[in-house]
Structure formats: C-alpha cells, structure tokens
Amino acid sequence: MKIVGIETIPVRVPIHPNIAIKSGRGGQHSLSPFLLVKVRTDDGIVGLGEASCTPRWSGEDQVTAKHFIDQYFAPALIGHDPTNIDECGKAFHPTIAGNPFTKAAVEMALWDIAGKAAGKPVYELLGGKVRDSVATKWSVSGREPDKAAEIAREAIAKGFKKMKVKVGIDPESDVARVKAVREAVGRDIRIGVDANGGWRNVETAVNVINHLDEHDIYFVEQPVPQGDIAGMALVHGRVHLPIIADESVYTLQDARNLAHAKAADVFSIYVGKAGGIRCAKRICDFAESVGLSCTVGSNLEMGIGSAAMIHLAVATSGIHPDVFPCDIIGPMFYEDDLLAEPLPIKGGEARAPEKPGLGVELDDAKVEKYRVR
Template identity: 65%
Template sequence: MKITSIETIPVLVPIRRDLAIRSALGGVHDRSPFLLVKVQTDAGLVGLGEVSCTPRWSGEDQVSAAHFIQTYYAPALVNRDPTRIDEITREVFPLVAGNTFTRAAVEMALWDLAGKAAGRPVYELLGGKIRDAVATKWSISGAAPAEATEIARRAKEQGFLAMKVKVGLGVDDDVARVSAVRAAIGPEIRLGVDANGGWSDPATAIGAIDRLRPLDIAFVEQPVPAGDPEEMAEVRRSAGLPILADESIYSLADARQLARASACDVFSIYVGKSGGIGPAREIATFARTQGIAATIGSNLELGVGAAAMLHLAVAHRGIDPDRYPCDIIGPLYYEDDILATPLSLGHGRAIPSDRPGLGVELDEAKVQKYRV
C-alpha cells in the first residue's frame, strides 16, 4: 500500500452555547477551527485524521495546518507505505518543528490505515484492550456560579460521576464557583479544578488551593503557568493534593523535566499535544516507569480526534482513568456530530468502536455542511 495524496478539509462545527468553555487561557472556546485529514492510498483505503487546532493552545489553526501538511508532509509521504509509522515519525514529521496537533492528525490517519489494512482496530495494534470502557469526567466552564452549577447538574443527570471546574480566573470567583458546584452536585461526585496556569505564581496557587481544599477537591490541574517545573513542584509540596500537568507537557522531554523536578502526580496526555498516538504512548510508558499516573486531556476534539485518544486509553496501562477519569468528551460539546455513527461517550464512560482502524466514518453531508 502506498500513499497517493492527502486531502485537508477545514471545518467549523459550532459548540453548544450553554457549554462554551471560559478558562484562564482567556476568551471563550465557542468555536473550533479544526481541519479534517484524509490520507488516500493506492489500495483504495482512506486514513482519517483531525487537527484539533486551537490557536490559544498551540499556535496552530486550520490554515497553518493545511499549509504545513500540503507543503511539507504530503510531498514527503506520497509513495510511502503508511503502515511504516515509526519510520515516518522519524523521517517525515521533523520536516516541520512544533505544530504537534498538525502532525498528530497525519499520524493518527496512518494508524487508521494500518488498522484498516490489517482488518483490526487500532487498540489491537497498540497491544490490545486492557479495559473495555474509559471513565470520563465533565468539564465545567469558568462561568458565574449559577451557570456553572447548571452545567454540573446536567452532567450529573447524564451520569457523570467525575467533573472538573475551570478556575484561575480570580481566586474569590474561583472559590465561589467551586463552592456552588460542590453544593449542587453533593459529596459523592469526584470534583477537580483546572486552573489552566491562571494562578500567576506559586504563592497565589497555594493560597487558592488552601481555600478550595475544604470542598473535597480530588486534583488540581496546571495550577501555575507552563515553563517552570520548579514552580509547579513548589505548589505540589504544599498543596497536599494530586497535581496534574497539562499545558506543561507536550513532549517526552517535558515529561522527563517534570518527573525530575517531582512537579506533578499526573500527566495529562493528548494525542494532539504530543504529535500522535505513538509519542503519546511513549509518554504514558515513561509515566509508568516514574510512578506517575497518566490521564487523557482534551481541547474539545471532534469524533476522529476523540477516537484516536480512546484507542490509546483502552490499550495502555500507564493511563489510569479509574483514578483520574479522562476528558474524552469533546464531541458532546458540539451542536452536531460529524461522524456517521457517533462514538459511545455517554454516562461518564467512553467506548471505542471495534471496527478496523480508528473505527470511525465521516458523515459526508455534515462535513459539507460545516466545511469553511
């Protein structure tokens, strides 16, 4: 099998107005300028990928992603065997530095093709399932307490047993929001907070955590800005709560630095941040060697990107959704699903398709509808 061309399709699927995410990253995530990728082959098989690019996250958007794919990756990939994923990862993806969500889209399409060619789901290529379903949590916007409470109540009704609330938007507001949510959902729901680096320094983070601790907080995600593992380590030493690293960890090198600094208890891994399923798997394996847990985070993937995360999550022992439920919930935030058959993501558990490859198929009419 040889790659013949790569098609890129920019889409804009609206996020449900009541679920748009306000966070310390600034502004509101109410639209996703994503890019769908189809890797065509001479065997007639098509590999699907998704650049879940949000400029605020990684400096990529659907224009930059399409440019790098068509200008640099496609010429180097045509006539290559798409199942030689490791070789392509070493020889082709370094043609463009950074832009990890862009390279992840192409890489997941290669896994999709490898699975389709073998007639096996991707999780089998990754060593096979170690769990049938992945526990997930709901993510609550950094909204006013009444609105945040309403979102939490609906998530509980839908069967979510774990949630996180966006904080880092001002400590008094954070405490008011998390208090209201805790009061609304009761003591039995596991509740974490995600500051997205919004507490500007360790002292602010430690002060905020001291005020949140009585609310029975299960974890604190990215309390301080990325870039200085020592700062996160300082927060961790005094927090007495599990610390998740998210914006701090894209690469395996980031993971090593965080581990050396004893900066966190949990890595939040995304297929997009690390540049593909393969590099994400390497970080999860490294986590295991360090006694650090891993979970899967999200920047509101559509169905293809969420499927890639799900295959990894069911097949890797380093990922521990039972202790740290994953954020594989992206498609539920959108007004519409672009997959012909939506992923099974309800009731706080995500289940991958058992069809070959990533096991997902685009609803082409919807892709046309949301194409930009």
C-alpha cells in the same frame, strides 16, 4: 501499499453555547475550527485524521495546518508505506520543528490505514485492550457560580459522577464557583479543578488551593503557567492534593523534566499535544516506569480525534482513568456530529469503536455543511 496524497478539509462546528468552556487560559471556546485529513493510498484505503486548530492552545489554525500538510508533510510522505508508522514519523516529523496537533492529525490517519489494512481496530495494533471502557469526567466552564452549578447539575443528569471545574480566572470567583458546584452536586460527586496555568505565581496558587480544598476537591490541574516547572514543583511540595500537569507536558522530554523536578503526580496526555498516538503512548509508558500516572486531556476533539484518544486509553496501562478520569467528552459539546455513526460515548464512560482502524467514518453531507470555504 503506498501513500499517494493527502487531502485536507477545514470545518467549523458550533459548540452548545450553554456549556462552552471559559478557562484560566483566557477567552471562550465556542467554535471549533478543525482540519479534517484524508490520507490516500494506492490500494484505495483512506485514513482519517483531525487537527484541533485552537490558536490560543496550539499556536495553529486551519490555514497553517493545511499549509504545513500540503507543503511539508505530504511531499515527505508520498511513496512511503503508511503501515510503517515509525518510518513515516521519521520522514515527516523533522520537516517542521513544532506543530504537534497537525502532526497528530496525519499520524492518526496512518493508524487508521494500518488498522483497516489489517482488519483490526487500532487498539489491537497498540497491544490490545487493558480495559473495556474508559472512565470520563465532565468539565465545568469557568462561568459565574450559579451558571457553573447549573452546568454541574446537568452533567450529573447526563450520568457523570466525577467532574473538574475550571478555575484560574481570579481567586475570589474561583472559590465561589467551586463552592457553588459542591453545594449543587452534594458530597458523593468527586470534583477536581483545572487552573489552566491561570494562577500567576506559587503563592497565589497555594492560597487558592487551600481555600478550594475546604470544598473537598481531589486534584489540581496546571496550577501555574506552563513553563514554570520549578513553580509547579513548589506547589506540589506545599499542597497534599495530586497535581496534574497539562499545558506543561507536550513531549517526552517535558515529562522527564517534570518527573525529575518532582513537579506533578499525573500527566494529562493528548494525542494532539504529543504529536500523535505513538508519542503519546511513549509518554504514558515513561510515566508508568517512574511510578507516575496519566490521564487523557482534551481540546474538545470531534469524532475522529476522540476515537484516537479512546484507542490510546483502552490500550495503555500507564493511563489510570479509574483514579483520574479522562476528558474524552468533546463530541458532547457540539451541536452536530460529523461522523456517520456516533462514537460509543456517554456520561462518565467512553468505549472504543470495534470496526477496523479508528473505526469511524465521516458523514459527507455533514462535512459539506460545515466546510469552511
């Protein structure tokens, strides 16, 4: 089997305005401009992929993602056997220095083809299930306290028992928001916080964390900006809560540097940030080898991207969702779903589709409805 072409489709699906994420990274995530990818083969199998194009996060948008696929990745891949994913990676990854989210979209389509060709779900190609389902948590937007409390109550109604609250916006409102959420959800719900690097230095981070801890939080995600590994290590040394690195860990080398600096206990891994399922799994395997944990984070992926995350999470022992639940909740944020059949995702739990490949198909009418022209 050989790759004969790659088609790209820019889409934009609205997010429910009530739950749209406002975070320490600035701005509000209310529309998701994504790029769908179809990798075509000479024997008719089509692999599906999805690139998260959130410039504030990834430095990529729909125009750049399409450009790099058309001009660099497709020419490097045409003629290759798509089921040889390692060889394909060697052919197309080095053609561009960065752009992991776009690389991940193409790579997940290769896994989809390999699974469809073998008649097996992707998790089987990754070594098989280590768990039947993946525990997930809700993400409470960094809104005013009353609004955050209302979102948290709705999350419980959806079935979530764990959640994280966005902080890192400003210290005073961060504490007020977490206090309001704690009062709204009671003592039995576990709450973590995600600062998205929004606390500007170590002193601020440690101070705010100590105040937040009065409201019984159980982890802190990305307390300081992404490049500040030394700062994260100082925070890690001064607070007793587990520290999750998210924006600071894209590559295996990032994970090695964080582990060496003793800067984090947990890595938040995305298929997109890592540049694909293969690289994401390598980071998880490394973390496990040095006694650290992983969870799966999110850019509010839609159906295809979320499916890739679930296959990774059910097949990777270095991911520990029971302790640090994953953020595989993207599809719950959207006003519509582009999949022909929705993923088996509900409040607090995600399951892998059981059909071959990623196990998802697009609803073509919906794709046309949300296509960006």
